Amino acid sequence: MGSKRLGRRELLKSGATLAGGFTLGAAAPALGQEPATHATHSSPPMIKGDKDMVAYGDRSKYVTSVRISHPVGSRPSPDEFGLTFHIATPLQDSVGVITPSSLHYVATTRGAFLPDIDPKEHRLMIHGVVDRPLTFTMDDLKRLPSVTRLHFIECAGNRSSRRAKNVQETHGMTSCAEWTGVLLSTLLKECGVKDSAKWFVAEGAEEVKGASSMPIAKAMDDCIVAYGMNGEAVRPQNGFPLRLMVPGFEGIFHTKYLRRIKIVDRYYMNYNDYGHMDQDAKIAALDYQIGPKSVITFPSAGQQLPGKGFYEISGLAWSGGGVIKLVEISTDGGKKWNKAEFKGTPQRMAHTRFGYPWNWDGQETEILSRCTDELGQVQPTRAQIAKYWNKPFDQTFSVPGLDNSIQPWKIGSDGSVTNGFA
Amino acid sequence: MGSPRVLPFAFVLLTGASALAQGPTYGVGRAPTPEEIRALDISIGPTGEELPPGKGSAKEGAQLYRAQGCAGCHGAAGVGGTAPMLKSKSGPEVELWARGRILPLRAPFATTVWDYINRGMPLNREGTLTPDQVYALTAYLLFLNGVIPEDQVLDAQSLPKVKMPIGDNYASLPDWKPRTPRLKGYPY
Numbered sequence: 001m002g003s004k005r006l007g008r009r010e011l012l013k014s015g016a017t018l019a020g021g022f023t024l025g026a027a028a029p030a031l032g033q034e035p036a037t038h039a040t041h042s043s044p045p046m047i048k049g050d051k052d053m054v055a056y057g058d059r060s061k062y063v064t065s066v067r068i069s070h071p072v073g074s075r076p077s078p079d080e081f082g083l084t085f086h087i088a089t090p091l092q093d094s095v096g097v098i099t100p101s102s103l104h105y106v107a108t109t110r111g112a113f114l115p116d117i118d119p120k121e122h123r124l125m126i127h128g129v130v131d132r133p134l135t136f137t138m139d140d141l142k143r144l145p146s147v148t149r150l151h152f153i154e155c156a157g158n159r160s161s162r163r164a165k166n167v168q169e170t171h172g173m174t175s176c177a178e179w180t181g182v183l184l185s186t187l188l189k190e191c192g193v194k195d196s197a198k199w200f201v202a203e204g205a206e207e208v209k210g211a212s213s214m215p216i217a218k219a220m221d222d223c224i225v226a227y228g229m230n231g232e233a234v235r236p237q238n239g240f241p242l243r244l245m246v247p248g249f250e251g252i253f254h255t256k257y258l259r260r261i262k263i264v265d266r267y268y269m270n271y272n273d274y275g276h277m278d279q280d281a282k283i284a285a286l287d288y289q290i291g292p293k294s295v296i297t298f299p300s301a302g303q304q305l306p307g308k309g310f311y312e313i314s315g316l317a318w319s320g321g322g323v324i325k326l327v328e329i330s331t332d333g334g335k336k337w338n339k340a341e342f343k344g345t346p347q348r349m350a351h352t353r354f355g356y357p358w359n360w361d362g363q364e365t366e367i368l369s370r371c372t373d374e375l376g377q378v379q380p381t382r383a384q385i386a387k388y389w390n391k392p393f394d395q396t397f398s399v400p401g402l403d404n405s406i407q408p409w410k411i412g413s414d415g416s417v418t419n420g421f422a
Numbered sequence: 423m424g425s426p427r428v429l430p431f432a433f434v435l436l437t438g439a440s441a442l443a444q445g446p447t448y449g450v451g452r453a454p455t456p457e458e459i460r461a462l463d464i465s466i467g468p469t470g471e472e473l474p475p476g477k478g479s480a481k482e483g484a485q486l487y488r489a490q491g492c493a494g495c496h497g498a499a500g501v502g503g504t505a506p507m508l509k510s511k512s513g514p515e516v517e518l519w520a521r522g523r524i525l526p527l528r529a530p531f532a533t534t535v536w537d538y539i540n541r542g543m544p545l546n547r548e549g550t551l552t553p554d555q556v557y558a559l560t561a562y563l564l565f566l567n568g569v570i571p572e573d574q575v576l577d578a579q580s581l582p583k584v585k586m587p588i589g590d591n592y593a594s595l596p597d598w599k600p601r602t603p604r605l606k607g608y609p610y
Contacts, residue, residue, distance in 0.1 A: 113546070132446065133453060134451035134453060135451060136452075143450050189446075190451060201465050203464075207542060207546060208545075209464065215598045217598060217599060264465075264467065267468075268467050269529070269531055270537065271534060273534075278592070279593060280593055281594065284593040284595055288596055288604060289598070289604040290604070321604065375602070375603050377608075388608060
């Protein structure tokens with residue numbers, strides 16, 4: 001009989017054999033010594049059910065993908081005070097477009113502890129140049145019409161360096177989740193925004209009450225006051241119970257622990273805004289809305305190809321400018337570019353998964369991805385960026401503003417994959 | 423005969439209603455009292471209109487800097503701690519943007535310094551400083567960086583008038599509109 005598909009009868013029989021021959025505890029290590037065996041009478045060890053598994057599920061113990069402190073070699077997360085979290089998501093193991101909440105990147109800046117907020121006590125107050133200031137409880141917000149959208153958030157510090165050993169270190173400060181909440185425009189219409197409104201200030205409830213100024217046009221366009229993340233409540237590291245989503249803007253604007261929105265008639269120059277100041281207007285613009293960016297997650301640095309033959313190149317593309325329209329792949333160091341295939345329908349300001357079929361001939365080469373968004377913005381190479389700034393492109397060149405440059409991965413003839421910037 | 427007279431009236435009512443479409447649609451949420459708004463509104467804009475009454479000077483601020491434990495994280499006199507530096511290591515002979523990201527030096531408005539001390543400091547005891555103490559600490563940090571003289575008293579009127587050394591030597595943000603590129607012509 002074929003061993004690939006066991007009928008229910010056979011499964012029961014093999015279970016009976018196990019139970020009869022050994023206690024479960026003794027059976028597991030004995031079977032564990034032969035992990036490659038899948039013969040008829042050799043079932044994998046069993047996971048015994050317990051109450052915790054009923055309440056909230058865990059991943060397999062064989063899946064060990066974890067977040068790491070970022071950037072490597074900097075202050076560890078958490079630091080000695082239990083303060084800083086600056087942690088990157090393991091993109092090298094990612095599939096699809098959703099980052100699991102447990103693996104979502106986190107950046108807490110300005111030295112604040114994570115607040116432990118009771119959602120029953122939490123309020124969002126909207127005031128300023130409005131006809132009717134309003135205070136909402138979490139229950140109030142959940143009564144209002146909701147939206148559910150995929151959106152990435154990317155940290156300003158998400159830049160590749162020649163020291164980075166893998167895609168988690170080069171690009172792990174971006175993540176994409178499904179966010180659910182009320183459009184900020186819905187709340188602002190309830191309040192009646194006056195004509196003099198030009199900016200709004202969003203403020204969190206954590207110790208430093210982090211606050212940022214943003215254009216009122218963004219508030220009315222697509223900001224979400226989000227209470228849901230990936231099908232459950234937003235996690236504490238990501239802003240529980242309420243987070244402002246500002247799709248496509250740099251990470252710091254996505255105000256966590258959102259407690260107050262003040263509609264104002266001028267730029268307020270909060271501490272976060274001061275931190276955003278630049279001397280050069282071009283750099284200020286490049287530090288605001290995120291540019292078109294993509295990276296190949298498989299094969300990527302630190303991985304090893306077992307030999308020549310077929311591989312589906314896979315990666316992620318995103319842009320603060322909207323929908324990704326095109327991803328191109330080069331498998332010859334950038335000479336020829338080939339159109340990649342989208343996995344699913346690209347969404348505005350969301351990670352978009354792409355794939356490209358590749359037959360590796362076993363020769364040393366370099367693989368790259370480049371994307372174009374709905375506004376026609378194209379992801380540049382670092383050499384192009386250096387040229388734009390009239391700077392020599394060498395090891396000392398640092399991309400001004402948010403870095404959305406093309407990431408090259410080197411494929412060695414031994415199948416090793418390394419950082420092309422190294 | 424009645425209807426021709428009523429119709430135009432009804433028409434006026436209808437257009438009037440659409441002009442007032444800014445009314446609440448759902449009626450969810452509660453109007454906060456002016457007191458509630460005042461208690462929660464810690465945003466101090468560049469003109470300082472939200473500043474509370476009170477006053478303080480650099481001399482008082484120097485004492486508070488030690489008494490409130492600021493030196494423990496920010497170092498004695500604003501340098502040498504683990505928290506962000508509060509005094510530039512270089513003097514006015516160096517171009518301002520090269521003097522480090524020092525809040526009481528680089529901020530374009532003194533209100534930003536007052537606002538941040540008031541909202542976020544001291545860490546884990548934020549909100550415990552009185553307005554007088556925040557004015558005094560702001561004055562001390564501005565004095566440390568040579569922005570104001572040691573004997574200047576800061577209050578709700580004088581604080582927004584402090585001339586910060588950066589002036590308008592910083593870039594304004596892009597005039598952001600939906601569906602526009604982040605920087606036209608970049609990088610091609």
